[in-house]
């Protein structure tokens with residue numbers, strides 16, 4: 001039987017995720033500040049609510065997919081004060097990528113009200129959101145995850161339970177910090193080779209089966225023309241935006257400060273993506289960091 005689900009935040013990710021829940025037979029009531037986003041959701045079979053408070057009316061599950069920590073805290077604790085409206089036993093799943101400390105704050109407030117909460121940031125991008133093949137990286141109590149599993153399965157394929165509240169966010173940030181560093185150093189290596197007259201495709205092909213191999217050499221190669229399906233080969237359009245990578249690296253650095261961890265390469269990479277943003281490539285795929293490292297730029 002379908003659940004009655006409230007979905008808050010119908011952007012690039014939330015829109016298709018809500019559509020997949022409706023397609024799976026759940027009754028979805030959704031809210032977004034953007035009229036265009038609401039319109040698209042309505043066309044996908046989602047019921048539109050006039051506010052977040054109206055969307056959660058009678059819902060057994062609440063899902064949010066918002067830009068950043070401040071939006072999530074405002075919704076559940078601040079102006080929105082949504083937690084106060086939820087009956088005990090309601091399941092709340094926040095899929096936004098936010099600061100672990102922020103996720104813990106909301107989860108703690110939820111617990112105090114008898115509301116079960118998971119942080120469940122995702123990996124897989126807009127293509128994964130549309131195809132229903134997202135990976136969920138989850139923090140929270142195991143029993144709560146079991147309750148959430150059928151709902152998550154309508155939007156994704158893989159579910160990783162990383163630990164208590166906030167652990168999903170920590171794991172997501174660790175993955176993206178590694179990704180950000182690996183992409184930048186791959187661009188650096190390719191630029192070095194090309195400056196010495198090497199063919200970037202030949203260099204990438206060798207690296208892709210050698211010890212320098214990674215997702216950056218094999219799938220999302222940052223040098224234009226090396227892989228026809230990579231964002232680099234279509235002017236760095238689509239893919240995972242530079243500004244989103246910059247945001248996630250900022251969260252990783254902030255999380256490191258919170259526990260006194262050293263993340264020298266993560267901090268360096270954060271600065272590279274900030275410079276890439278300043279060069280006018282904030283809206284392009286993050287592999288456009290390659291352009292910062294090309295000789296002559």
Ligand code: NAD
Nearest residue numbers: 009010011012013014032033034066067096097122125126
């Ligand atoms: P987005 O900006 O496209 O969507 C966010 C939506 O939230 C917007 O439609 C906005 O109008 C809405 N919103 C903001 N405040 C609101 C409020 N108070 N009430 C209702 N709606 C509100 O962002 P996105 O690309 O969908 O990303 C969402 C989250 O997922 C981010 O944390 C992002 O880092 C993460 N993420 C994104 C990707 C990706 O490829 N886009 C991949 C993985 C994770």
